[in-house]
Amino acid sequence: MPRKSKLVGVLLLSALTYLAWQWVPVPLPSHWSDEQRALIESLALSQLPPLPDDTGNAVADDPLAARFGHQLFFDTRLSANNEVSCATCHMPTAGFTDGRRVAVGISATERNTMPLAGAAYSRWYFWDGRKDSLWSQALAPLEDAREHGTTRMEVARLISSTDSYRDSYEQLFGELPALEDSDRFPSRASPLGDEQSKLAWQRMDESDRHEVSLIFANIGKALAAYQRKLLPGPAAFDHYVADLQHSSSVTDSSAMSRAQLAGLKLFIGKAQCINCHNGPLFTNNDFHNTAVLSAPGVLPAAGRSEGLRLARSDPFNCTGKFSDADASECIELEFARGGDDMIGAQRTASLRNLADSAPYMHAGQIATLEEVIDHYVAADIAVIGHNEAKPLNLRAIEKRQLRAFLDALNGDLATDEQWLNAPSR
Incomplete structure (x- = not known):
């Protein structure tokens, strides 16, 4: 018995020691190293460059286009049931997300809604990068049966039949064609969607199909002009970086708590988050396979490998006839990395305002940020493709500190009210 009791005591002491070690904080340094400081400053919103030019969209920064796009963004008539607008899933009151696991328009989709603030800085759109511009991205939900469920013919008719829309359109893009002839322009037609719509589209003359697709493309350009107005504003982290300009001490600023500062140290160091979540928007806008499991009952997504194929075959891409860009300005599309290395890879999400955009990942598979951190700590084997992430040896207190830091990235939008x-219409 004494020997058994002694063994139990040793095991109990070991367990208690391990548990205590899990929660022992590592002291913060008194000053950031030059390398740490450079990394921290590179993440500040003050380092965000001006909006990049959208060479494929000639009206990207036209004030009238932004106002026109603003009206379109909130218009539920751009849907099959007159109940769904862009703002249905991209809700301004929720950081232009919806708080759902997956977006729900006409019906449920398979993807989590991505926020729009700062989206104009991206090179690729959707989780798999199937669109190469903000304006072409705006078109896809309109004709998706689960989202808006409308057709480009119906969109063109709405623009033509609404006086204010017609006026704005013609000021921006020139005269609209006459769409009254129902033999030439059926009420519902598209190369996508239900069989009746596709058959009606096939029966149209090629020149008429081009006219309707051109109107449709221009609607995407107006929507993009509005979405370029949606920008993230400074968070506690940015105020901390600003304070660093006046003091080199780690803890002199009151903008962030000690737990958040410890999380920042982990973020740029041991946890390796900065490898993918870098730059002022905390994303490299690239694609990575991190072994996120599929949603229940759904096959694993091919990810970027399929997304790039779709982007290159998209009639609304940078090289297409509806783009305002020269072919020489479309090198990203030509040289983008695809193939087997991109199987299962999804776009790196921005971490700004992340704490308010649960659930997480491309299909909303993970409910909380704590679970997201646990996912990256474990770095399990990928079901499809290869997991790029490596297991992290983070203690319980370090995971809590990393989670605290993410709260320091929440801030109001830098967008006029x-x-x-x-x-108003």
Whole structure:
């Protein structure tokens, strides 16, 4: 018995020691090293460059186009049931997300809604990068049966039959064609969607199909002009970086708590988050396979390998006839990395305002940020493709500190209030 009791005591002491070690904080340094400071400053919103040019969209920065796009963004008539608008899933009051596991328009989709603030800085759109511009991205939900469920013919008719829309359109893009002839322009037609719509589209003359697709493309360009107004504003982290300009001490600023500062140290160091979540928007805008499990009952997504194929075959891509760009300005599309290395890879999400955009990952598979951190700590084997992440030896207190740091990335949008509310018609 004494020997058994002694063994139990040793095991109990070991367990208690391990548990205590899990929660022992590592002291913060008094000063950041030059390398650490450079990394921290590179993440600040003050380092965000001006909006990149959208060479494929000639009206990207036209004020009238932004106002037109603003009206379109909130218009439920751009849907089959007159109940779904862009703002249905991209809700201004929720950081232009919806708080759902997957987006729900006409019906449920298979993907989590991505926020729009700062989206104009991206090179690729959707989780798999199937679109190469903000304006072409805006078109896809309109004709998706589960989202808006409308057709490009119906969109063109709405623009033509609404006086204010017609006026805005013609000021921006020139005269609309006459769409009254129902033999030439059926009420519902598209190369996508239900069989009746596709058959009606096939029966149209090629020149008429081009006219309708051109109107449709221009609607995407107006929507993109509005979405370029949606920008993230400074968070506690950015205020901390600003304070660093006046003091080199780690803890002199009151903008972030000690737990958040410890999380920042982990973020740029031991946890390796900065490898993918870098730059002022905390994303490299690239694609990575991190072994996120599929949603229940759904096959694993091919990810970027399929997304790039779709982007290159998209009639609304940078090289297409509806783009305003020269072919020489479309090198990203030509030289983008695809193939087997991109199987299962999804786009790196921005971490700004992340704490308010649960659930997480491409299909909303993970409910909380704590679970997201646990996922990366474990770095399990991927079901499809290869997991790029490596297991992290983070203690319980370090995971909590990393989670605390993510709260320091929450901030109000740097967008005028007028753009955040539905405009009057």
